[in-house]
Amino acid sequence: MQSKSRTTISLEPEIMDMIKQIAINKGTTQTKIINDYLKQCIEKEPEKNKVKINIIMDGDPNIDISDFIGSIKTDRPFNAVKLQNQVRKGE
Numbered sequence: 193m194q195s196k197s198r199t200t201i202s203l204e205p206e207i208m209d210m211i212k213q214i215a216i217n218k219g220t221t222q223t224k225i226i227n228d229y230l231k232q233c234i235e236k237e238p239e240k241n242k243v244k245i246n247i248i249m250d251g252d253p254n255i256d257i258s259d260f261i262g263s264i265k266t267d268r269p270f271n272a273v274k275l276q277n278q279v280r281k282g283e
Contacts, residue, residue, distance in 0.1 A: 240280070 203211075215222045234242070 211222050211225050215225045
């Protein structure tokens with residue numbers, strides 16, 4: 193059995209209403225509908241957006257960028273999302 197992750201998301205009421213109706217019509221759960229739709233969208237996403245960023249440090253290719261979350265200290269604020277997108281684009 194595959195482990196599940198729980199999260200909280202905010203959906204527009206109209207979207208939630210449609211998900212509920214689709215689940216009822218298909219005789220399944222809202223969770224299954226959401227998971228199925230997200231999987232379909234992820235499959236259509238360009239590969240460059242799905243690549244996990246790895247940092248090679250001291251010759252260890254198994255170190256992942258997520259290991260460094262919260263470990264950078266700066267004197268001034270910065271937009272991490274903007275910087276990450278620039279890195280992904282090679283800017």
